[in-house]
Amino acid sequence: MITKDKEKVQETTVVGKRLNRLDGPDKVTGKFVYGADLDASGILHCKVFRSSIPHGRIKRLDISKALAYPGVRAIMTAKDIPAHIRYGHTLKDEVVFARDYVRYYGEAIAALAADTREIAEKALNLIEIEYEPLPVITDPEEALKPGAPLLHPDWKEYTGNPALIRYDNVCTHASIDLGDVEKAFEEADYVFEDRYTSQMAHQGYLEARAGMAHVEADGTVVITSSTQNPFGLLGNLSEILQLPTSKIRVISTGVGGGFGGKLDLGVEHFVALLARKTGRQVKYLWDREEEMKAAAPREGSVIYVKTGIMKDGTIIARQGKVILDAGAYSGDDTVIASVAALVIRGSYNIPNVKVDSLAVYTNKANCGAYRGPGAPQTYYAIESHLDKIAEKLNFDRVELRKQNALKNGDLGPTGQILESVSMEETITKVVEKIEMDQPRPKYTGRGLSCAIWTSAGGSSCAYVQLNDDGTVVLITGGKEIGTGAITMGVAQIVAEELGLDITDVRLVTGDTHATPFDFGAQGGRTTFNVGNAAQIAAQDVKWQVLQAASEKMNIPLESLELQNKKVYDKDNPTTNISLAEIAADRVWNGGPILGRGSFIIQPTEYDTSTIKGGVYPVFNFPSFHTHAAEVEVDPDTGEVTVTRYVAAQDVGFAINPTGAEGQITGGVVQGIGYALSEEIIYKDGFVLNPNMTDYKMPTIMDVPRIETILVESSSKVGPYGAKGVGEAPIILPAAAIANAVADAIGVHIHDLPITAEKVLKAIKQKQDK
Known part of the structure; x- marks a missing residue:
């Protein structure tokens, strides 16, 4: 189902x-x-x-037996890396190999290269190590307490973005202060407070991290891997390898799922270092246990939320504290903390907001981006909290949302002016579709959640090369990671601009020596940003084609149009020339036609006085969303079954409706897993379920038919009015399902995932009262 902005319907x-x-x-x-x-x-x-331990000092490391094992060609440890080398994007706090201390179970201590994978695995068992165990901190709130052991005693020596506010075990502290929260709470008729927690969760891609490297004769290190972000790896690799970026080439293969988990270094630095040491080509394919112990999962969280509301339902104040479990190193949480701070206000026009968002070191794997980073856990908290308020005050939960929903011209939490706002429309359409107010059987519930979300920025570049047969090659550093953003969306944009079929477009992508720069497949940005760059490049080609045709046909350029693979005289369409003829002629006369395009989102204006320590201060050209879930709860077991799911998403303009619907469906499925079952379980710093058997991802048997509604409220900047699509679908299911469960059993659960055990316990506690 698609609903369009009637004033901007395009032919x-x-x-x-x-x-x-x-x-x-x-x-x-x-x-x-x-x-x-x-x-x-x-x-x-x-x-x-x-x-093999979560925290300790390395007393002795002996690699001699492993190095002597037949077929082992090299072993590297911290001794092979200059002591000053630390890496990271906004904070340089991570090391290639643990030097004196290990800070999490699964941290890399040594890497070896051998003739076969079997030999490599046997040799690993010959490495000897002795530890002095140190106190283990796995609770971020414990890490914040005065006197807590410092996981990074030398944190002051780390370099990073100067905007970051850091201290003790806090690797970043972002805050937003809008209006006068204290005064608003004093004036509010009601004030409500709640605490919510969420778990660490893996991205769940089927293909584990994989990569290969070799060194060319001139010393250039060539790395081929399943990365989402080839250009993004260059800076860290340059620091680690002590090479200029021009001497490093990253080529991205097909990606068997990423969801943000393959944005940062995983295998690339290890294979590059060993390839240089051995002079041979080296491959590294993670096994599933490594993925579950040492990847970059979504961080767990503790979230406090406080809301002031008037008798008529007007929300006037919101205060929040977000504590993110960053793990042993900052990873991407220096940015994610800023995003979570923006989310706390939600999709509502609350004039007084105060938020503190902290990323905290613990003895767990350091966390990274996972589709909608910082949002699923935060929306779970604030949307569950809002349902509780509606219940306690006997307000209609739908009308409470509509009454406070953002509208065109409202300000964001840091003062940006919001445009193309479709919040109320998405609420209305979802509520109608799922029949929110219809009677329901006992232990059946319906829940709602709403969100505003961003399109990530960063620059994108593209070339469009016109071939002599009239087809084109799109050349971009952007990467297709399975979403169809490039192989459908961007390709369709190029074809539309040049009057071609999509099958006339060939793709060359994700090679730092062969394609122009792109900020990476992340943040719902690919169709938005790469699409804009490709559109500009295609328009450049079109202009050159029309100019060449004008000269060849002796017709003024303004009298020509390019359609259906031909250039026509507008006044006499029977006078035309094929695109292929123009292209072939230009190969020999004037040179081949190559279009160039670059795009970067211009900075959104905001009130800089409202935010401190934040490195992601606004929602770029945001989209608006509402989801609703229907669940059945088995009162004897606590098992939750999602029986129906409806999602309305403002996509701006659906470049490919099937692709957009697929992204929404996939995101909802991941969100169902996050809501009900998925969790990397830690005990005393050890991962208890490092496999796909015990890490409970949903199967098709757990997923209902997902009904999608595409709302098209056009963006001023996205190609053809498109907005980012890929991330938003995952950020709302946990909240919608939590609210549906509460509707079914009459108890709100404050801790994700909402397992059968937690539900059964809640039911029994209610019955015992």
Whole structure:
């Protein structure tokens, strides 16, 4: 179902259509090449020796027996890396190999290269190590207490973004202060407070991290991996390898799922270091246990939320404290803390807001981006909290949301002016679709959640090369990671601009030596940003084509148009010339036609006085969303079954409606898993479920039919009015399902995931009262 902005309906031939993705045939026939498929003659295999305790001092490390094992070609440890080298994006606090201390279970201590993977695994068992155990902190609130052991005693020596506010075990502290919260709480008729917690969760991609590296004759290190962000890796690799970025080439293979988890270094630095040491090609494919122990999962959280509300339902104040469990190193949480601070106000026009958002070191794997970073746990807290308020005050939960929903011209939490706001429309359509107010059987519930979300920024560049047969090659550093953003969306944009079929577009992507820069496949930015760059490049090609046709046809340029692979005289359409003829002629006369395009979101104006310590201060050209879930609860077991799910998402303009619906469906499925079952379980710093058997992801048997509603409230900046799509679908299911469960059993659960055990306990506690 698609609802359009009636004033901005566009007549198009390619964009807006349900076309097949360009990589589809190779994927369904098994020809598609993923990082795990990489192979080469004489390749060496890497394995990493990882910490077997969560925190301790390394007293002795002996690699001699492993190095002497037949077939082992090299071993590297911290001794092979200059002591001053630390890496990270906004905070340089991470090391390649633990030097004196290990800070989490699974931290890398050594890496070896061997003739076979079997040899590498056997040699790992020959490495000897002795630890002096140190106190283990796995609770971020404990890490904040006065006198808590410092996980990074030398944190002051780390370099990072000067905007970051850091102290003790806090790697960043972002805050927002809008209006006068204290005064508003005094004036409020009611004040409500709650505390919510959430778990650490893995991105759940099927293909584990994989990569391969070799060194060319001139010393250039070439790394091929399943990264989402080839250009983003260059800075850290340059620091680690002590090479200029021009001497490092990153090529991204097909990506077997990423969801943010493959944005940062995983295998690339290990294979690069060993390739230089051995002079051989080296491959590293993680196993699932490594993924669950040492990847970059979504951080757990503790969230406090306080709301002041008037008798008529007007929300006048919101205060929040977000405590993110960053793990042993800051990872991406220096940015995610800023995002979580923005989210606390939600999709409501609350004039007085005060938020403190902290990322805190603990003895767990350091966390990273996971689709909608900082949002699922925060929306779970604030939308559950809002339902509790509605229940306690006997307000209609739908009308409470509508009454306070953001509207055009309202200000964001840091003072930005919001435009193209469709919040009320998404609420109305979801409520109608799921029949929110209809009678329901006992132990059946319906829940609602609403959100505002951003399109990530960062620059994108693209070339469009016109071939002599009239087809084109799109060349971009952007990366297709399975969403269809490039193989459908961006390809359709190029085809639309040049009057081509989507199958006339070929793709060259994600190679730092062969394609122009892109900020990476992240944050719902690819179609928005790469699409804009590609559109500009295609328009450049179009202008050159029309100019060449004008000269060849002796017709003024303004009298020509390019459609259906031909240039026509507008006044006499029978006078035309094919795009292929123009392209072939230009190869020999004037030079081939190449279009260039660059795009970067211009900074959104905001009130700089409202935010401190934040490095993500605004929602870029935001979109608006409402989800609703229906659940059945088994009162004897506590098991929750999602029976129906409806999602309305403002996509601006659906470049490919099938692709947009697919992204929403996939995000909801991940959100169902996050809401009900998925959790990396730690006990005393050890991961208890490092496998896909005990890490409970939903199967198709756990997923209802997901009904999608595409709302098209056009963006001023996105290509053809499009907004970011990929991240928002995952940020609302936990809240919608939590509210549905509360509706079914009459008890609100404050701790994710909402397992059968927690539900049964809540039911029994209610019955015992």
